[in-house]
Amino acid sequence: MNAHAATLTVQTRGKGTTEITDEVGRIVRESGIATGTATVFLQHTSASLVIYENADPSARADLHAFFERLVPEDGGGYVHTAEGGDDTTSHLRMALTRTGETVPVVRGALALGTWQGIYVFEHRRAAHRRTVVVTVVGV
Amino acid sequence: MNAHAATLTVQTRGKGTTEITDEVGRIVRESGIATGTATVFLQHTSASLVIYENADPSARADLHAFFERLVPEDGGGYVHTAEGGDDTTSHLRMALTRTGETVPVVRGALALGTWQGIYVFEHRRAAHRRTVVVTVVGV
Amino acid sequence: MNAHAATLTVQTRGKGTTEITDEVGRIVRESGIATGTATVFLQHTSASLVIYENADPSARADLHAFFERLVPEDGGGYVHTAEGGDDTTSHLRMALTRTGETVPVVRGALALGTWQGIYVFEHRRAAHRRTVVVTVVGV
Numbered sequence: 001m002n003a004h005a006a007t008l009t010v011q012t013r014g015k016g017t018t019e020i021t022d023e024v025g026r027i028v029r030e031s032g033i034a035t036g037t038a039t040v041f042l043q044h045t046s047a048s049l050v051i052y053e054n055a056d057p058s059a060r061a062d063l064h065a066f067f068e069r070l071v072p073e074d075g076g077g078y079v080h081t082a083e084g085g086d087d088t089t090s091h092l093r094m095a096l097t098r099t100g101e102t103v104p105v106v107r108g109a110l111a112l113g114t115w116q117g118i119y120v121f122e123h124r125r126a127a128h129r130r131t132v133v134v135t136v137v138g139v
Numbered sequence: 140m141n142a143h144a145a146t147l148t149v150q151t152r153g154k155g156t157t158e159i160t161d162e163v164g165r166i167v168r169e170s171g172i173a174t175g176t177a178t179v180f181l182q183h184t185s186a187s188l189v190i191y192e193n194a195d196p197s198a199r200a201d202l203h204a205f206f207e208r209l210v211p212e213d214g215g216g217y218v219h220t221a222e223g224g225d226d227t228t229s230h231l232r233m234a235l236t237r238t239g240e241t242v243p244v245v246r247g248a249l250a251l252g253t254w255q256g257i258y259v260f261e262h263r264r265a266a267h268r269r270t271v272v273v274t275v276v277g278v
Numbered sequence: 279m280n281a282h283a284a285t286l287t288v289q290t291r292g293k294g295t296t297e298i299t300d301e302v303g304r305i306v307r308e309s310g311i312a313t314g315t316a317t318v319f320l321q322h323t324s325a326s327l328v329i330y331e332n333a334d335p336s337a338r339a340d341l342h343a344f345f346e347r348l349v350p351e352d353g354g355g356y357v358h359t360a361e362g363g364d365d366t367t368s369h370l371r372m373a374l375t376r377t378g379e380t381v382p383v384v385r386g387a388l389a390l391g392t393w394q395g396i397y398v399f400e401h402r403r404a405a406h407r408r409t410v411v412v413t414v415v416g417v
Contacts, residue, residue, distance in 0.1 A: 061218055104180050
């Protein structure tokens with residue numbers, strides 16, 4: 001049995017999604033673990049971790065646009081706006097999506113489906129450096 | 140310490156929820172693991188994995204209807220529609236719910252609450268065969 | 279390798295969020311596990327587990343208000359109302375947020391970001407006693 005931890009730094013370019021599937025896969029291979037789980041965890045409350053369709057970029061354009069409508073920056077009557085109009089909306093979009101994903105590890109690799117990519121979903125307008133912690137546990 | 144992986148195939152009947160709690164519980168028992176976690180992971184981006192109230196089927200009728208309203212097929216202005224009007228809406232409904240759940244294993248069984256069932260939530264109109272990977276890790 | 283399970287009882291005061299970060303951290307320390315994962319799982323379908331900004335309480339006021347608007351008790355046309363107007367809305371709010379979180383354990387502690395707190399998000403109007411199961415797995 002083994003457990004392995006590593007950290008990724010992800011540079012975002014403001015609102016939108018940045019794929020990290022390959023980087024997570026590399027950490028799984030480095031762990032030497034054949035069967036178990038890889039937990040991918042974003043250490044932030046104004047960005048999300050999501051699994052999304054990774055074949056057609058227009059799919060993610062719809063994702064970005066949908067969250068602008070569902071959690072609009074204007075007209076929400078928010079009280080937590082100390083860091084601007086994209087402050088509380090970032091937290092709400094994060095709560096509606098995910099902070100971590102635990103992906104099975106089978107035969108030494110992430111057991112993702114054909115079209116599944118792992119993304120950091122930035123909710124702030126400005127570019128940010130985001131930290132992702134990955135732990136691989138298994139045998 | 141041990142780790143165990145298995146795969147379930149779930150036949151959906153188009154939009155709606157299909158319970159898989161018993162099948163996941165059987166994999167946990169087969170693993171022989173007494174304390175740890177069971178990670179249940181759906182390898183698709185147009186269906187979700189959700190935990191939901193399993194006593195009264197009308198609860199799930201409200202779930203299905205709510206997502207039709209929150210992420211409507213008509214009027215969304217979506218650009219990713221190559222596979223039809225239920226294409227991007229399936230991905231959005233998936234992002235708003237979950238792809239995997241990690242459930243504690245205690246005394247050799249899933250530590251679910253009394254009313255918690257594990258469901259595959261199909262978002263496509265057509266029936267699909269869906270693959271769920273389960274890994275059990277612990278001692 | 280090791281695995282450790284413990285249970286927390288959380289008293290809520292009706293709708294709103296109750297932080298449990300310190301209690302989960304204590305279980306991680308008691309486990310003696312240095313590297314691995316802590317799975318925090320709420321055994322209920324009318325409350326959620328969420329990670330949220332823990333610095334400014336007004337952030338959570340926006341969270342509570344947002345879900346009142348996104349999943350309103352009135353006008354939803356719900357059919358599952360046996361336990362009142364906050365019955366099906368509680369399940370829907372739970373499905374839109376989370377039931378469990380798996381947080382990496384690094385150097386014997388929860389690898390949370392600076393502003394991340396773990397909360398039980400109560401969706402029923404009445405106060406409830408909620409059970410959270412925590413399993414720590416690793417080396």
